[in-house]
Amino acid sequence: MSSDPLRTAVWRKLVLQPLVWAAALLGTAIPWYLSGHGLDFVPYLLVLVGGALCGMTFVNATLSMKRTGLGAVIHFVVAVVVGGAMWWLVFRGNTILDDSPGALKSAVLLVQMAGIPAVGWMWLGIISRLSSLASKPSTKDPERVAPVWEEQPTGTLVHFAAITMPLRTLIVIMVATIAAAGSLTALALIAAEYYLGIVSVRFTLIVAGALVALPAYLFIKARFSRRTVPCTAAFTQTQLLVTTGTEQHVFRYSQIEKLLWRCTSDYARIEVHTQDSTLTLITGIAKAPRTVLGQLPELSRSTVRSLNEGGLAKKRTKRPGLTEFCRVPSTIPGSKDLLRP
Structure with a gap:
């Protein structure tokens, strides 16, 4: 019996949506966080990839806006606001939440860990916008134009x-790169805790952003350029x-x-x-x-x-x-x- 074409088309659209995968990954990690094991390797990796996919979805949405100037403004404002909120949660919020119920602490920890790669992806998007502006030709160079008929x-x-x-291959490459970056981050944190005795959300932010996310972004860009x-x-x-x-x-x-x-x-x-x-x-x-x-x-x-x-x-x-x-x-x-x- 043949499948319903409409149902198949809807299913394919859902599978190709990064936000759907992000929701599935974050939802899968919730039981670990509620039981107090949110920093184990599996839930840590799930939340890291899920947060990066959330940031990717937001950046792509702003880039797809018909009014490009408005999209850039929304991108920058949200990146600053969410980045400021993450800074408060990482450096100030923990002391305020010490007396909070365990479920609330688990939820905040999940938001923290997912927010780190999400904010990182937003700021990588801003770096991409700035690099595009910097690479625009000067008045002496020919103006960049779209292809014409x-x-x-x-x-x-x-x-x-x-x-x-295929578009699905593009998404798979991005997700696989994010997963690999998340695994490297987790291994770096495990090594830091074992050999140096230092591991914290602040240290995670540095490792995930500067040492993993940026090289992963440059790797994807170089891979596509060669093809x-x-x-x-x-x-x-x-x-x-x-x-x-x-x-x-x-x-x-x-x-x-x-x-x-x-x-x-x-x-x-x-x-x-x-x-x-x-x-x-x-x-x-x-x-x-x-x-x-x-x-x-x-x-x-x-x-x-x-x-x-x-x-x-x-x-x-x-x-x-x-x-x-x-x-x-x-x-x-x-x-x-x-x-x-």
């Missing part, structure tokens, strides 16, 4: 740099032609089941889904030339019309810069038979 005899074409990688390849996407009246390096992919509109086109943010990408294959090109995190932004241009009206004529209907989405096309059920071969009772 080039008119061709058969349609339109755009050049861009991208990474050939960047030059790409093109050409839309004609009947098909989409995509080149990735030396490879060429041809998709007739009648073969495409779903086409996702996201113009901006770190998740700017192309996704082409057919019955036999899926191609994902992520340009938001790719290493683009100095004069080109890691973005994609909006689809032209003629391209949208050609996609509609090929049986693909545009879906409504709430995310800015995201355009999604799905095949109309009546144009799927054999769909009438599938609808029969």
Whole structure:
């Protein structure tokens, strides 16, 4: 018996949400904290990864805001406020909570341990924003611009740099890197307690932030830069032609089941889904030339019309810069038979 396509689509969206994984990890660690064993290796690692995923979700949300200036302000204000709250909990709050019930202390400890990587990820995001500003060309250098469409005899074409990688793989790499960083932090704390006799939330903050989180962030950035390849996407009246390096992919509109086109943010990408294959090109995190932004241009009206004529209907989405096309059920071969009772 075939599964419900709607239920499958909802399940896939939930699995790809870092915040869902964060909630699952933090929820799993709660019994350890309530029993007074929150600093054991397993719950410590669960909370560390869960907190980092919370920080990642917040940073990605601000980067995805349509008003980029407002997103930067919200990012900075929340990072300062949450960072100040964490500073108070680490250096001042413990003395005030000495006479509090055990459950409250456990909850505060969980918030402390999850907040450390979350705040660290927020400030890494601010560092990334500042580095982007610092790397902007001066008035003497060419201005950075987004890729633009080039008119061709058969349609339109755009050049861009991208990474050939499914979105779920990108999330897995990030989660695995965070987990590895959390394990290194835990091992460093265990070694510090055993050999030096020093371990505290303050020491955890230093180890997790300066010695682990920043190198992990630089590792992810360097890994994605090495996998960047030059790409093109050409839309004609009947098909989409995509080149990735030396490879060429041809998709007739009648073969495409779903086409996702996201113009901006770190998740700017192309996704082409057919019955036999899926191609994902992520340009938001790719290493683009100095004069080109890691973005994609909006689809032209003629391209949208050609996609509609090929049986693909545009879906409504709430995310800015995201355009999604799905095949109309009546144009799927054999769909009438599938609808029969």
